[in-house]
Amino acid sequence: MxxxxxxxxxxxxxxxxxxxxxxxxxxxxxxxVLDALEAAYPTLxxxxxxxxxxxxxxxxxFFACEQDLSLGSPDIPLPDLVANGSEPFLIVxxxxxx
Amino acid sequence: xxxxRVLVGTRKGAFILKSDGARRKWEVSGPHFAGWEIYHVxxxxxxxxxxxxxxxxxxxxxMIQRSDDGVVTWNPxxxxxxxxxxxxxHMWYDGTQHPWEFKRVWHIEPSATDPDTxxxxxxxxxxxxxxxxxxxxxxxxGLRNHESGPRWQPGAGGMCLHTIIQDPKNPERIVIAISAAxxxxxxxGGATWKPINKGLSSKHIPDPTAEVGHCVHRIAMHPxxxxxxxxxxHWDIMRSDDAGDSWQKVSGNLPTDxxxxxxxxxxEPETIYVVPIKSDSxxxxxxxxxxxxRSKSGGNEWEPxxxxxxxxxxxxxxxxxxxxVDSLDSCGIYFGTTGGQVYASSDAGDTWAPIVRDLPAVLSxxxxxxx
Numbered sequence: 001m002x003x004x005x006x007x008x009x010x011x012x013x014x015x016x017x018x019x020x021x022x023x024x025x026x027x028x029x030x031x032x033v034l035d036a037l038e039a040a041y042p043t044l045x046x047x048x049x050x051x052x053x054x055x056x057x058x059x060x061x062f063f064a065c066e067q068d069l070s071l072g073s074p075d076i077p078l079p080d081l082v083a084n085g086s087e088p089f090l091i092v093x094x095x096x097x098x
Numbered sequence: 099x100x101x102x103r104v105l106v107g108t109r110k111g112a113f114i115l116k117s118d119g120a121r122r123k124w125e126v127s128g129p130h131f132a133g134w135e136i137y138h139v140x141x142x143x144x145x146x147x148x149x150x151x152x153x154x155x156x157x158x159x160x161m162i163q164r165s166d167d168g169v170v171t172w173n174p175x176x177x178x179x180x181x182x183x184x185x186x187x188h189m190w191y192d193g194t195q196h197p198w199e200f201k202r203v204w205h206i207e208p209s210a211t212d213p214d215t216x217x218x219x220x221x222x223x224x225x226x227x228x229x230x231x232x233x234x235x236x237x238x239x240g241l242r243n244h245e246s247g248p249r250w251q252p253g254a255g256g257m258c259l260h261t262i263i264q265d266p267k268n269p270e271r272i273v274i275a276i277s278a279a280x281x282x283x284x285x286x287g288g289a290t291w292k293p294i295n296k297g298l299s300s301k302h303i304p305d306p307t308a309e310v311g312h313c314v315h316r317i318a319m320h321p322x323x324x325x326x327x328x329x330x331x332h333w334d335i336m337r338s339d340d341a342g343d344s345w346q347k348v349s350g351n352l353p354t355d356x357x358x359x360x361x362x363x364x365x366e367p368e369t370i371y372v373v374p375i376k377s378d379s380x381x382x383x384x385x386x387x388x389x390x391x392r393s394k395s396g397g398n399e400w401e402p403x404x405x406x407x408x409x410x411x412x413x414x415x416x417x418x419x420x421x422x423v424d425s426l427d428s429c430g431i432y433f434g435t436t437g438g439q440v441y442a443s444s445d446a447g448d449t450w451a452p453i454v455r456d457l458p459a460v461l462s463x464x465x466x467x468x469x
Contacts, residue, residue, distance in 0.1 A: 007157075008133075009133060009134065009155065009157070009158055010158065013158075013161065013174065043161075043174045045177070045178070046159050046160065046177050046178060047158040047159055047161070047177075048158070051177075051178045051180065052180060057157065057158065057159060059156055059157040060157060060158070093157040093158070094157065096156075
């Protein structure tokens with residue numbers, strides 16, 4: 001199972017506590033994980049990536065295994081530790097001052 | 099037993115303020131959707147238990163929430179606002195053409211007769227409709243595809259469609275306003291549109307009397323007189339007696355005619371309210387005195403209403419969607435400030451008192467009058 005950690009507001013929208021566990025078929029990539037996440041929680045559509053272009057929203061970042069994966073291709077395989085469930089795929093709201 | 103429900107959208111959530119018909123004691127609930135910007139919450143005139151809320155975030159985009167039980171529970175509905183066809187371009191700040199990009203929903207206007215039907219005004223300016231309770235939204239593209247569209251330009255707050263008025267006597271007639279394109283009217287249910295800006299004069303655009311380009315801040319209408327419209331423009335209070343075909347300035351003796359909201363008394367179609375703000379460079383009341391001004395003659399002759407409002411050291415603003423009226427026998431007036439206060443008057447503005455003082459900055463105020 002793929003482990004996904006959502007930020008506070010998206011956990012509230014999805015009505016989940018803690019990590020989300022997803023079964024993902026085929027290659028484990030940003031795209032396949034996000035596709036599975038949105039299929040399981042349709043209310044998250046449009047909140048992480050654009051409805052039409054599927055581009056990552058500007059203030060959303062993707063981290064895993066102490067790496068920032070935000071700028072990479074959505075079709076690059078995620079780290080093995082994410083694919084085998086040892087490490088979570090982190091969806092993070094970018095920090096903002098105030 | 100009658101009562102009111104005041105729907106307050108803020109920078110960090112929605113708040114619901116409830117009272118009985120006396121409007122002296124208030125029950126406050128919230129924040130709903132804590133941490134999200136709530137640009138608008140509005141109830142269906144056809145079913146007071148049906149409400150829609152526009153919930154947005156710079157991080158996570160747009161959500162639309164719906165309540166079917168009078169704000170006890172909320173559930174997200176469709177949040178996909180896709181422009182019809184190839185969106186095209188409008189004027190950008192630097193004079194170049196810029197693609198239309200959806201940013202947020204500013205205003206949701208439920209149908210007077212069908213709880214499942216509502217219009218949504220969005221930034222970048224366009225009008226959408228749902229007929230299935232928010233299950234899906236479809237653009238009415240005739241507005242954005244008006245031949246003047248490529249000349250529309252955002253104001254400092256973005257190119258938002260912030261006002262939607264449906265004529266209660268003619269369901270085919272809709273009036274909308276866009277900052278900073280101006281006012282438009284459809285007489286065929288939103289299929290085609292025409293600018294209704296004749297008589298407006300705006301010094302901040304190259305041709306002050308241009309067909310489009312005016313920064314209209316808000317338009318209000320009394321349902322008994324749908325041809326009479328009142329407008330708070332960037333500067334100037336304007337009035338139309340012919341559904342927007344022509345406008346006359348009615349600023350009269352106001353100390354300043356810059357401001358954002360304007361509204362009409364529920365039972366007196368000639369009685370209107372504005373909140374004068376010092377200038378477009380200083381978005382706060384003159385001399386730190388928060389005043390609502392009332393005209394009982396449809397403009398030109400105005401009186402300040404100060405009883406209960408702070409008259410020293412007050413430097414808040416009142417945004418365009420942040421004033422509303424109830425329809426109880428003694429008309430209630432409500433407005434929210436960028437300082438987080440929501441003030442209420444249960445006597446048509448003669449006296450005021452805060453319902454709450456320390457909310458996040460208030461973006462919108464609507465009222466449901468409950469029987």
